[in-house]
Amino acid sequence: MRIALPLAGTRGDVQPAVALGVELKGRGHDVVIGAPPNLVEFATRAGLKTKACGPDVQKLYESDEGQRALASGSTFKLMPMVAKQMAEYADRFDDEMIDVCSGADLIVSTTMTEDRGQSIAEAMSIPLISLHTFPCRKNSKYPFPNGLPAQWSPPGPVNSATWVVAENVRRVVFMKYLNKLRAKLDLPSTRQSVAAALHRDGVPEVQIYDPVLLPGLADEWAGQRPFTGFLELTRATREAVGELADAHDDVLSWITAGPPPIYFGFGSMPIRDAATVVAQVDDVTRRLGQRALVSAGWSDLDRANAATGDHVKIVGALAHDIVFQHCAGAVHHGGVGTLFESLRAGLPTMVCSVSFEQPMWGTQVERLGLGSHVRFTKLDAATLESGLRVLLEDSTIEHARDMGAQLAKSAQACATVADIVEAHAAK
Template sequence: MRILIPIVGSRGDVQPMVAAGLELQRRGHTVLVGAPPNFVDFVANTGLAVRQFGPDVNALYSSPEGQRVLAAGNSAKMLAMVSRQMREYADQMDDELIDIASGTEMIVSITFSEDRSVSLAEALDVPMVTLQTYPSSKNSCYAPPSSLPHHWPTPRFVNRGLWTVADKLRTLLFRKYINNLRAKLDLPPTKASTEAALIKRGVPEVQIYDPALVPGLAEEWGAARPFAGFLWFPRSAREAIGELAVQHAEVLQWIADGEPPIFFGFGSMPILDFGSVIGLIEQICERRGQRALVGVDGAHVDMQALKTGPNVKVVDNMAHDLIFPHCRAAVHHGGVGTLFESARAGVPTLVCSVSMDQPFWGHQVEQLGIGAHIPFPKLRADTLSRGIDIVLDDQTRSRAEALAVTIRERGDGVPRVCDIVEKVAAG
């Protein structure tokens, strides 16, 4: 079967879809991935066929405007910025999708590509499955990400009402783009929301995160929105994209030469002065007798200019699956992919959330007692210090280790996703 996997988003969206694509290819299917331009080589190096599809959102977020909006933590400004990018790229994105869809017999989409994918599935009259990286459909357990402060205790009926409002707002903002695509596909215009369109076509909405992170949601949704769990990216694929174990030997030796460090991953955060932040980290860790491993993850940092003591090590890109099991705690932006790696490793996590679903995951980390949450605009010396105290607490570590056992026992969700895809394809 010829399966199209159109992906929009960042690495946290690309990586699990590639993991699923590799397994579908291993099972004998012909897989074509549509990937943002900055991930075309990433996908190709794993051995999957790939064509360009969608905008480079990393370029948007790393632009001066993007950095200002992210640092402000204003969801309305973030939505406006993304909407402007959509206006500029929408026609090209439609044309790219139509072009790569030639010969498609099955579509496997992700959260940020499902709106276009469901219209494409309708036009081609092919089956579809969508994979969701966070709760993005109506439920009474949790409010939509960024709709309200997540620490507010909202009643169940309020949560459902907020989802209705969010669904209508999303439809209002993006309907014209969907109808432009539908016109190109010779389909009539629609007023239906993406969720309504998915339900109408009977598209399974598979959740690719662990139900233990969202208590009550699996019970509410049942078989209608099944949980596959996290999709594990195989080490062979990591090696193929350059995350070689041998390249981590020096870092792992540094870790082994002392107490387990606290990992700080700030590459996805809008930090303008890395030197000051690393100095702050050094001070906080020194007072607690801790070491720090700082990953800048491709951010524009003059590594030679950074001066640190022997208990702080700054490196560029690191494979989280190799590093996290050797750390005392992890501090990062709370993207679901990075959160999975820290949770699987049993590492207490301090989420410094920036945007999108990150504040939601930060709140869940806090509620489950496996770490702490600081919205990025509130990241200061005192808040970071308090967060570090929480993740170093023995009870926090105990709860994080217990969750890790649950995640590891559930195992890789890739086979479960592929079983669903094949079942849907078979009718």
């Protein structure tokens, strides 16, 4: 069976689908990935046939405009910027997705490509599946991510209302571009939201995160949207893309020479003054009697000349599956991939959220007693120390350890999703 996976976004958006692609290829399927130009090499090195598809969102985030929008911590400042890039790239994106999906027997989309994927699947009369890395459909348990202040606990009808608003905004903003694609495909124009279209077509919406992180949601959806857990790369695939185990010998040697450190890594967050952040980490961990492992792959920090005490080690990007099992806690931006890795390792976690669904995950970390949450715009020495003290509490450590045991069940998530793909194709 030929399976197309048209993708868009950053590595965090693309990696889970690549993990699924590797599983499907291992089952003998002909898999083709559509990846943003900056991630074509990543997917290719994972062993998958890959074509360029969609704009380079990471390049947008790294621009001055993107960094200012990220630094504001507001999704509503980011969305117009992303929408503008998508609008400028729309015609080319349409053509690239059609090319990736041409000749496919089934399409696997993600939240960022499911609207185009639905129209292409309709035109080609083939099945479609969509992968969601966070709840992005109407429910009464949780509001639309970043739609309300994270600390609020609104009643069910208010939560549901935020989704109605969000789905209609998405429909109105992208309807013009979607109908241009439908015209290319000789399909009639539509005014339906993507959520309504997928529901009409019976498209499985697979939730590739664990329901224990969002209590009550799986019960409300009652099997309508299956939960599988996070899709992770195998160690062999990680090695293939460059996350070599033996490249961590120096780091592991430093870790084992003393008490387990707290990991600090902020992904693509906008740290314009990385030296100041590192100085705060150095000062706060020293006062708390902790060691700190700082992954500075997210900045242009001069690691060789950074002034820190012996209790701090600054390194580049790390393979979380290798390092986290040797740490005492983790501090990061709350992207679902990194969050899954830290919680699965049983680490008390501090989320320093920026935007999109990150504040939602940070709020859940706090509510479930797994750690602490602070908006990155509010991060300073005082909030960092307060958050780290929560991580060091016995109750937090115990809750995080219990969560790690539950998330270990996600090890079969790729196989579970692949089963869903094969079963849906057979209908």
